[in-house]
Amino acid sequence: MIHLQAGFFRALTIVALTATLLSCTGTARMDAPVVSEWEARKAVLESLDEWEFTGSINVRDANEAHASRIRWRQINERYRINLWGTFNIGATEINGRPGEVRIEQEGEDPIITETPEQLLYDRIGYELPVTELNFWIKGIPAPGASEELSFADNQQLLGFVQAGWRVDYLGYTNFGQETLPTRIRVQKPPLRLDLMRLNWTLPVAE
DSSP states (O other): OOOOOHHHHHHHHHHTOOOOOOSOOOEEOOOHHHHHHHHHHHHHHHTOOEEEEEEEEEEEOSSOEEEEEEEEEEETTEEEEEEEESSSSOOEEEEEETTEEEEEETTSOOEEESOHHHHHHHHHSOOOOHHHHHHHTTTSOOSSOOEEEEEETTOOEEEEEETTEEEEEEEEEEETTEEEEEEEEEEETTEEEEEEEEEEESSOOO
8 A cells, every 4th residue: 555644645635636815804794786796706706617826735733734835727627736845745746537536746656546535535534625625716615505605895705614614715816807816714623724825827828
């Protein structure tokens, strides 16, 4: 069996496979005008299926913390996530498509599985919202029930709770015609993931 460091998988957890926030402090009520504008913005972001960002990621639990640089490229349902940093694991690349996730780590044989959630649960014993991150990263909840949505005075999403995870958007900026998160926090004790200094490219250049 291939043994990879626990720190890597804790970090990889919320990352690759597979999370924002806002400098505004005011919170708007979800009355009809807000909901109408929010639903329109949500539909635009849901249709955004080609993108790339670079930034940094910090992952911590009750016992340890890890930091790394990250590049995430998404084209429809296929993604490539590259990690470099302080996990003492060398460069790591994760390639995913429906039904297959492949992880290649410098100096190790590739690992292939059907879903990122399965891989992470098998390795570290945590059930993590990898699939949902594909939506959370863009600044919207994943399909399905979400609670406690809050909005800034400019009606940008500040945060929500979904599948037991708290998602907070701590910064936004304009990239092309879209306003996208630059700093995101996703947490469900004891795990916490911070994505920071996100620099987006739209659409993905071939």
